[in-house]
Structures are given as structure tokens and as C-alpha cells.
Amino acid sequence: MPKRVYIETFGCQMNEVDSARMISLLESADYRQANSIAEADLVLLNTCSIREKADQKIRSALGELRRWKSGRKGRLVAVGGCLAQQQGARLAEKAPHVDIVFGTHNIARLPDLVRRAENAIPSMEIDFSGDTSHWDAPPYIPSGASSAMVTIMQGCDNFCAYCIVPYVRGREISRPSGEILDEVRSLADRGVSEVILLGQNVNSYGRKEGEITFPALLRRIARVPGIPRIRFVTSHPRDLDRETIDLFGDMEALCPHIHLPVQSGSDRILAAMGRGYTRKDYLEKISALRRGRPGMAFSSDFIVGFPGETESDFEETLSVMEEVRYDSAFSFKFSPRPGTRAASFAGAVPTEAAGSRLRRLQSLQDEHTRERLAACIGREMDVLVEGPSARDASQLCGRTSCHKFVNFYPEKTRTGSLRTVAIRSAGAHTLSGAEGAPRG
Numbered sequence: 142m143p144k145r146v147y148i149e150t151f152g153c154q155m156n157e158v159d160s161a162r163m164i165s166l167l168e169s170a171d172y173r174q175a176n177s178i179a180e181a182d183l184v185l186l187n188t189c190s191i192r193e194k195a196d197q198k199i200r201s202a203l204g205e206l207r208r209w210k211s212g213r214k215g216r217l218v219a220v221g222g223c224l225a226q227q228q229g230a231r232l233a234e235k236a237p238h239v240d241i242v243f244g245t246h247n248i249a250r251l252p253d254l255v256r257r258a259e260n261a262i263p264s265m266e267i268d269f270s271g272d273t274s275h276w277d278a279p280p281y282i283p284s285g286a287s288s289a290m291v292t293i294m295q296g297c298d299n300f301c302a303y304c305i306v307p308y309v310r311g312r313e314i315s316r317p318s319g320e321i322l323d324e325v326r327s328l329a330d331r332g333v334s335e336v337i338l339l340g341q342n343v344n345s346y347g348r349k350e351g352e353i354t355f356p357a358l359l360r361r362i363a364r365v366p367g368i369p370r371i372r373f374v375t376s377h378p379r380d381l382d383r384e385t386i387d388l389f390g391d392m393e394a395l396c397p398h399i400h401l402p403v404q405s406g407s408d409r410i411l412a413a414m415g416r417g418y419t420r421k422d423y424l425e426k427i428s429a430l431r432r433g434r435p436g437m438a439f440s441s442d443f444i445v446g447f448p449g450e451t452e453s454d455f456e457e458t459l460s461v462m463e464e465v466r467y468d469s470a471f472s473f474k475f476s477p478r479p480g481t482r483a484a485s486f487a488g489a490v491p492t493e494a495a496g497s498r499l500r501r502l503q504s505l506q507d508e509h510t511r512e513r514l515a516a517c518i519g520r521e522m523d524v525l526v527e528g529p530s531a532r533d534a535s536q537l538c539g540r541t542s543c544h545k546f547v548n549f550y551p552e553k554t555r556t557g558s559l560r561t562v563a564i565r566s567a568g569a570h571t572l573s574g575a576e577g578a579p580r581g
């Protein structure tokens with residue numbers, strides 16, 4: 142009988158797709174996915190270390206696993222991902238119930254490490270080997286999935302002053318375009334309609350390897366039959382070039398939404414962060430995208446309370462938010478990460494001041510999110526169905542091409558994953574509607 146693995150994923154989409162790959166890899170060690178920790182023989186935490194909060198969550202999950210492991214002989218605990226990469230030795234020391242610690246470049250080794258652990262041999266493999274052989278394992282996707290993530294690169298060379306990513310994921314490595322295209326074709330064959338291309342900095346795809354450029358990759362993917370929707374994440378505003386901006390106007394399959402993290406609206410803070418663009422550069426790119434593709438949706442990441450941020454710097458961030466009027470945004474209090482430059486910058490912003498800035502920023506964004514959602518009422522929008530709605534089994538849910546989440550009443554005679562929905566109402570975060578009667 143196959144054994145069962147339960148994977149808990151923390152952090153970003155990179156980790157999500159890595160977890161999906163780990164499931165495929167573990168099939169070779171005779172493991173299938175468990176639906177809960179209770180039925181698992183192996184629990185794997187795929188960890189994140191982007192902010193301090195993530196660290197804390199993982200520590201508490203590890204504490205619970207100590208009890209779980211002592212409940213039955215032979216249960217195994219593995220820890221992978223960014224925190225494992227950063228704190229491997231310390232983790233193994235502080236949590237002796239962990240059998241396997243493996244880093245972001247050691248994913249392909251997982252089946253071997255699990256076999257060793259089954260024979261009571263613990264492992265810790267966290268060397269930055271530059272190994273990308275895990276890319277060969279197709280990420281597990283549930284049957285009937287309409288959307289799938291495709292890794293196009295790993296790592297980051299930017300070393301933004303606050304960011305731990307280059308230290309835990311290593312230098313940028315791009316995946317050969319032939320492999321990416323093969324994966325996209327096989328997803329199309331499985332009935333997937335949307336691919337989300339993943340990388341820490343997708344706009345610099347292929348530069349180091351002399352591969353085709355990112356816009357050239359997009360054009361090739363758009364030629365794969367059966368993929369009506371293409372998205373990508375994450376873009377660095379400095380590296381988003383004219384050619385890619387123009388593609389939003391020319392390429393129907395490229396969804397009219399971009400996640401373009403600005404981080405701050407103050408040039409002084411952007412320079413201290415080492416972002417390589419000014420507020421003006423950023424806003425010009427937003428305008429060019431809007432001109433090329435009217436109705437384009439935007440989302441962003443913000444950091445408040447970066448060392449040295451004054452009230453007036455923060456107000457400039459609010460004013461960028463006002464100017465762009467993002468459809469959605471993620472915002473965070475600066476969290477000093479060990480080993481990054483910003484961790485030793487002077488001018489720490491007191492926690493209360495940073496907290497109050499975060500609340501102001503988030504309440505402004507809430508207004509904009511509501512406004513952008515309300516603007517959809519009365520329109521017909523194409524929705525890619527993800528499955529039944531969590532709040533009402535008679536409804537389906539999915540996303541518009543501009544990435545808004547919709548719950549809707551389907552037309553009973555209709556099938557297929559792309560549906561045209563009349564939007565009737567908008568809430569704080571989602572849209573609601575109904576599918577029109579079949580036309581023609």
C-alpha cells in the first residue's frame with residue numbers, strides 16, 4: 142500500500158509549485174498525497190522566510206509536529222524551502238524530531254532522502270549546488286484543473302536591500318525555453334486553459350543564459366494551441382521593457398493584469414532599497430500599459446516603515462496608490478531579515494508608527510479595491526472556472542481575465558472552463574453574477 146505525504150506550503154507561488162513538484166517526485170518513493178496530517182506517514186513543511194511572521198508560523202507548526210510524530214512509530218517530518226535553506230543547521234539542532242532538512246536546490250534529492258529517513262538515517266542537504274533537475278518533475282496538478290503554474294526561472298540577482306530571496310534561492314537561473322514550451326504543450330493536452338509563468342524576476346528571463354528574451358518566450362507560448370490565457374509573476378518595474386509592455390496591446394492571450402510591485406512611492410526610499418527605478422519611471426510604465434491595453438488591472442506590493450522612512454516619504458507612497466488606483470495590493474511592515482543590507486540600516490521606524498502607516502495604506506487600498514470591483518457591475522466578463530464556490534454549492538467560482546474573483550450561478554446547459562458571466566454585484570474582495578442563457 143502506498144504511504145501518504147501531507148505537504149503544508151508557506152509563502153509564495155514559487156513554493157506552491159515546488160510543493161506540487163515534490164508530490165510528483167515522491168511518487169517514485171511510493172508516496173501519495175494525504176488529505177490531512179492525521180492520515181499521513183510523512184509531513185513536509187515547505188517553508189518561507191521572507192518576513193519574520195513566516196518564521197514564527199513555521200516554528201509553531203514544528204512544535205505541533207513534535208506531538209504528531211510521537212503519536213505513532215515510523216512517522217517522518219521533513220522541512221524544505223527557504224527557511225530550511227537559511228537556518229538548516231539551527232533547525233536540525235532546535236527540532237530534533239525533524240528527519241530531513243533540504244534546501245531550495247536539493248528538491249530532486251527528496252525521494253532518496255525519504256528512503257534514508259525510512260531507515261532511520263536523518264539528512265540535511267542545503268548546499269547551493271545550482272541544481273535545477275527538479276524542473277524535470279512535472280508539478281502535480283489535480284485532474285480537471287483549468288490553470289497551472291509553470292516555472293521559468295529560479296533565484297534572483299537583484300539584492301534589493303530588504304530581501305532575503307537571493308540568499309535563500311540563490312542566483313538567477315533561467316529554464317531552457319524548449320522545456321518550458323514542452324510543459325505548456327502537455328498542460329494544454331490535459332485541458333489546462335491558463336498558464337501562469339513563474340519567476341522572481343521574469344523580465345530578466347534568459348539574459349544570463351543567452352536564451353530567447355522574455356517577450357519572445359511569451360510569443361512562443363501564445364502560439365501553443367489551447368491556451369487562451371497567459372499570466373506571469375513577478376515583474377520587476379526596472380526590467381519591464383517596452384517590448385513586453387507593447388505585447389499587452391497586441392496579444393489577446395496575455396491577460397490584462399500585471400502585478401508590478403512598487404514597494405514605495407518615495408525616490409529616496411526606492412534608492413535606499415536599491416530598486417533601480419524612480420517613482421516617475423514607474424508611473425510612466427503604468428501609463429504606457431494603460432494606453433496599450435485600456436482597462437488593464439494593476440496590483441502591487443508595498444513595504445511601509447523601511448529604515449529612514451519619514452511621514453512625507455510615506456505620503457508619497459499613498460499618493461502613488463492614489464495615482465494608480467490598484468485593483469488589489471499586498472502591504473507589509475518592514476521586517477529586518479538576517480544578512481540583508483537593510484537589517485543594519487540606521488533610522489528604524491518605531492513599530493507603532495509603522496503599524497499606523499500600514500493601517501492607513503490598507504484602508505486606502507480597501508477603498509480602491511471596492512471601487513475597482515464596483516466598476517465591473519453590469520459588465521459581461523469571461524470567467525475561468527476554478528470549481529464549485531466555497532460559499533454556495535449551487536454556484537461556481539473563478540477569475541476574470543483581469544484577475545478578479547467571481548462567484549456565479551451557472552447556466553445548467555453550459556460546460557467548459559471559460560464562461561461569460563454577467564456581473565450583478567461587488568463586495569469588498571469578490572464579484573458575484575450569473576451566466577447568461579446560451580447565445581445563438
Ligand code: 5AD
Nearest residue numbers: 303304402442443444473474475476
Ligand atoms: N520586509 C517586509 N516586506 C518584505 N518583502 C520582501 N522582503 C520584505 C521584508 N524584509 C515584501 C515585498 C515583496 C513581497 C514578496 O514581500 O513587498 O515584493
Ligand code: SF4
Nearest residue numbers: 297299300301304306
Ligand atoms: Fe527580492 Fe528584489 Fe529579487 Fe524581488 S527583485 S526577489 S524583492 S531581491
